[in-house]
Amino acid sequence: MKKYNWAILGCGKIAGKFSSDLSLLENANLYATASRKLDKSTKFAEKFGFEKAYGSYEEMLKDEKVDVVYIATPHTFHAKHTLLSLQYKKAVLCEKAFAINQKEVEKMITTSKERKIFLMEAFWTRFIPSFKKVLEIIQSNELGDLKMIQSDFMFHAPFDAQSRLYNIELGGGSLLDIGIYPVFAALITLGVPEKIKAKAKLSPTGSDEHLEMVFEYEEGTKKAYLKSGFTCNSFNDTIFHFEKGAIRVSRELNETIFVKKNKETREFKVDDGLGFGYQFEAAHVMECLDKQLIESPILPHSFSLKLIKILDEVRDKIGVVYSNHD
Template identity: 40%
Template sequence: MTNKDRIKWGIIGLGNIANQFAIDLLLLDDAELTAVASRNRNKATEFAQKYNCTKAYDSYEALFEDDQVDIVYIATPHNSHAELAIKALESGKHVLCEKPMALSYQDAVRMVEASKKHNRFFMEAFWTRFIPTVQEVLEKVNQGVIGDIKAVQADFAFYANEAAGGRLFDKNLGGGALFDIGVYPLFLSYVLLGLPKEITAKSIYHKNGIDLQTSMLLQYENAQSLLQASIVYDADMKATISGNKGRIELNSPWYVADGYTLFKNEKEETFSLPNLGKGYTHEAIECHNCIKNNQIESKLWSHQNSLDLSRMVEEVKQQIRLDF
């Protein structure tokens, strides 16, 4: 594949997720990491050298102005997503923005409007939507393999060491369980059942006001979802989708499951569906396909899907009185 046929990526915010994404990007023949940016020049230089990237910038704006970059992957802290995504779109870049795309529904709307105004591809980086397991499970659910869904149970919980510092406990950076990991179980309920009729949420709080643990009950016409997010205990991180004709259990950790088990008619059948790399490759492939087909949004995870999820998160945020 010639160099001009490759999609040229820029990455801003060079933390752990950016490193994992860069590793996965190397697995794609039609991807090239062209530029990276950090407000710390040494960090940018080290990251670039690690992934054989030729350009390292000490400002995000400099990367946005690089006419060799086709698409920007935004992996900065949550509180900066909206402004940086809009700046990138205004600069003529396509954008893949880490979840949650914004800390408010209002900002999420602004991001989508910028994508449409500047006619550039924009997608929230909900990688779970694109992994093979979730693709196949959604297909089987839609085919009625387990009948009508009656219940969804999913949690995302791990013990985070506050003493180690970091953004998880930093209110100014959008820390806490809901925005960092609570979006995942909410996402699963949404892709299976759509927008709920009602959400009930309760939290346990840190002294600085962020939520350490949040439980959510989503009420639908004929189904319920029981969801939990926590940064103060470890969970098995399985997800169960129960219908009136059977159930499906996603392998742990479910948000990047490498397979699932179908329980039906007193039998169980196990399916193995390994991810390519860590799993970020699948969302990158979707970005490439959309850009090559001149689409400004994905059909699998559309602008409206992201806005719907943002609206659900906003409802939980208001119920648990989370104020950034």
């Protein structure tokens, strides 16, 4: 079994969870961390068991032993850090939102293709067993045609102009941070919408603090009602409505799945393993590297491109502008 040397670029919150999950994988070697500050990188490396710590992203990328880089900086840096990593011929798993807009995502994909280096968006929920099970039920057609989706992702985060959630310079706003999950649920099941309606309440920084979207398909005969925001809490469920039943996936109940067929409802839980759930996307990256692929067959570049095009259209409709990028 080939072992891959992983490096972390940006030692923040999600990088910690991802690193903890990476240690569950036999073929992942926790090799290096990179932070803008050496002491932060060293502490992170010690905590999660990485061999080396760098106090600069580029110094880490110059290390020829690094095989694959996990990019966990704020959205506004994803394109820059991906392009830099690809320049140093490192395979890349880059956090969602893949970048700030379509133009950036296109540049990342073109560079990956030109340099023949692997690149994937870290859309982890695509790889967790419970979501795979939901897709399997939908695709089996046992509940008939999928007609409607309701999906929310909301939590209360008080306004703080400097925080990543609200700071417009860091790509703040609920859409790119958590609204992307309901959008993903609609895209992967109903496809690209024919019509998008969106309304948002903007925060004093101009980021969206509460967002409501309606996607229409097949001349309005199928719809997705999607919400995200930082102003209130929710159960954060996704409900798929079919002709003969419904599926409810509860994020609060650790992805418990409820399937209603005719009048009967059954409840089940798929084992999503020991970690936070990030190990599945990392394992998939290494399967792709074993096969010398430059993109994932499960989460291809074209999917990330469709996703960012929808996010751009929603942003255009609600008037959120990332001025250094758009």
